Amino acid sequence: MMSKEMEKVMSCVELCKGVNGGLDKVILRGHRRSSVQVYLYGGQVTSWKNELGEELLFLSSKATFNPPKAIRGGIPICFPQFSNHGPLESHGFARNRLWSIDADPPPFPTHSPNKAFVDLLLMPSDEDVKIWPHRYEFRLRVALGLGGDLMLTSRIRNTNTDGKPFSFTFAYHTHFAVTDICEVRVEGLETLDYLDNLKNKERFTEQGDAITFESEIDRVYLSTPTKIAILDHERKRTFVLRKDGLPDAVVWNPWDKKAKAMPDFGDEEYKHMLCVEAACVEKPITLKPGEEWRGRQEISAVPSSYCSGQLDPQRAMLFG
């Protein structure tokens, strides 16, 4: 049972103005100094802090908060198209639309005691329908768990009235903050096939033990396990990413040359970020009118054990 006091702390959800007093954002406050910030613009998480108030996500110091440009960093939502895997603009348009707060969302099947969450809603405007001729309701729940984990659940429903199905690709484009990219490794993707975006989406098989980084990387790993670990050796911190309904995982770091070419990304910032993205890219999702899809991502930050860099066994058990 949670104490009354704890319940009070956990129920903290605040709507306020973001950077430069412009765009609206929601702050979720959890235990001690843990928090999450979500902009209604893009339905985009831009900050996730642990109990010590340490930032766990990367947000570029050059990120602009000026629509229609997307915010560089945090967790952009890529919908209805991932990257350039289709005819739409890069990553579709959900990341540069204004979402609304969904005051009365349909119930979630699983009961959660957690009070620190917000429900957002995106529906197409008439202009959007000209770009992508479909009607949908996209519901996004962002929740800060009792243990400080960040959970994103997307529910996308086809509301077409013309009887037509639609297909889409999707990603939670999560930018993890890391101390030094050269000291990071990703476990859980070894021996898998991937499409290499740097080589015309050609298919390869991962050979290495774990993924380490020494140059630009832009890959879509296919049919991955539901759990992926990102080990930040220098900080002795491990991010655990768990996902459901999202078979693929994108790994991206632009490295020095591409970093310099991006106006909203610092020249040296590639050293301190890594994108590992729960995604559905290879096989698009198709929904008939009335059908709904769900895709969920849960991320946690746990201490790495000292010598081996493996997941701390105590905490790892919690994530099963």
Ligand SMILES: O=P(O)(O)OC[C@H]1O[C@H](O)[C@H](O)[C@@H](O)[C@@H]1O
């Ligand atoms: O610059 P953006 O449109 O935000 O895309 C940033 C990156 O996102 C993904 O990770 C893609 O795999 C990359 O190819 C792309 O460069």
